[in-house]
Amino acid sequence: MEPIKTISSHIVPVMDDNIDTDQLISRDSLKEVAKASFADMLFYGQRYLASGAKNPAFPLNDPQRAGAQILITGHNFGCGSAWEHAAWALRDYGFRAVIAKDFNDIFYMNSIKSGVLPIELTDAQCELLAALPATAQVTVDLPQQTVTSAGQTFKFKIDPLWKSKLATGTSDIELTSEFNTQIDQFEQDNN
């Protein structure tokens, strides 16, 4: 996992509420058995027209927003199925942070595990960012836990453990292996 410190980029707003994981990835990508790239499958239903051509009305296809690393969105982002593929698709597409009004609990964890920083800001802050010109730069500073743009800085919260994992890119299983004795002990006590 690539460690995250600061992310400076322009943004893509998709401001719907309740964007579910079924919208975030195509059903076909769920049948994948390898750790493939899911970039093309992100927002599959809205990103492409029936002809297969890119839907010019969808913000992800706005040429001015190409290469954006930060997604801005509404309430309850990532609700629905537990598919981590949704977070992988965001990561593979190039998003390193998602700023939402709030997140679904399962998605939030999947996003952390996939190395995509989930940031919760207020409704007003999200709307303000979404309304910025397409070329505006937004900077996310993980150590400081801030989002800065156009002279305004917003603080965000994140659990220190999740923060250190994102900042160092450490694998969870490695970290947990430090607790092997406790796990052994727990199994002994509870058998």
Added chain:
Amino acid sequence: MGQTMFDKLWQRHVVAGKPGEPQLLYVDLQLIHEVTSPQAFEGLRENHRQVRRPDKTFATLDHNVPTADIFNIQDVISRKQIQTLEKNTKEFGIRLADLGDEDQGIVHVIGPELGLTHPGMVIVCGDSHTATHGAFGSIGFGIGTSEVEHVLATQTIWQQKPKNMGVHVHGQLPKGVYAKDIILGLIAREGVAFGTGYAIEYYGDTIERLSMEERMSICNMTIEGGAKYGCIQPDQTTFDYVKGRKYTPKDLDAAIANWRTLFTDSTADFDTIIDIDASQLAPMVSWGTNPGMTVAVDEAFPPVSDENTRKAYDYIDLKPGQTAPEIPIEYAFFGSCTNGRLSDLQVEAAILKGHQIDPKVTALVVPGSRRVKLAAEALGLDKIFKDAGCDWREPGCSACLAMNPDKVPAGVHCASTTNRNFEGRQGAGARTHLASPAMVAYAALNGHFIDIRKVEA
């Protein structure tokens, strides 16, 4: 200050970590299916890791299964995913309920019916409807593939403890109103995110009278209200259900004595409480594209209030002010981990018996597991469904999600006993209407929903 049942369950499973911080929890059972596990096994292999407790891991095939002919998987990618799980479980020594196996079925149906699920456990699965297992007085929750890998390797998981919410359900359910209407009614009133950050415990005299299968339907859809965990205090109904199943704990009396300690000390221990008067509930039908977009059968669809509702109306092709009986139903789906159990099929068959479904309607009946299928056939339910004009299938997720050959065609309105009505959930362009098994059965007969309180009274 006392503890909630959830607090007690949590505390008993903490391996490391301080309260208030993410804690390492021990996992008693991980259920696995073909969709969310391949990359987890790949990760183990890449890092030369083993499965710590294959004996606490159980796998089944459900999402990709073609229910018309389970051994004839036409879709090569689906077949590869199924074969991958067969290979992975073999390599890592995990029990797989393979196609045709007597234990095979939807992951949340087989766990309880095999006695793998019982009170007092922490159960995880790479699937959001794992909340189902909380109906036994356990902690059950959905996880992503990275977490699946972590649990395979360590039998533990890092979790931040949620807050506690009590949902107090009291009063007599009116005729024609079912457990499914309790959870749909709750989500219709409170929205699809009211439970975010919470573990929900359902309690009250209405809940106490429900069967285990009804309790499972409620806990199952907890995630549709945003909460990862839904649970119910175990009682005699729970103990009677668990008794005598394939993997039920051997010393059941000792286990029950322990399970009796699982209860919430006082309702004051909940961080927040929601009250539901079951006697005021009505049969519910979803009109839109998330489970919160649901109304009572005789209630007008709401006005367009924002961009979300406008998009929903566009997709579903209905108008504000209409009511559920005006939806032209051309498809009925009976099944899923919400309502694919024997008691659901019994309710439906009792309604369909001796009748024909509307000629415009295609109806699919998909038992939640092989055991459910066999039990239904022993009761002659398959014949009732077939005589009524329904298609009787092999167990699997089927058209609950359009990942196998069973799909609702584009533009078609489907009365469905499932849990999600998202855009494209049952097929590209498919229009899903969530309702109770009885409501869907009557919709299949009539070609539209009816107010079943009038016929069932």
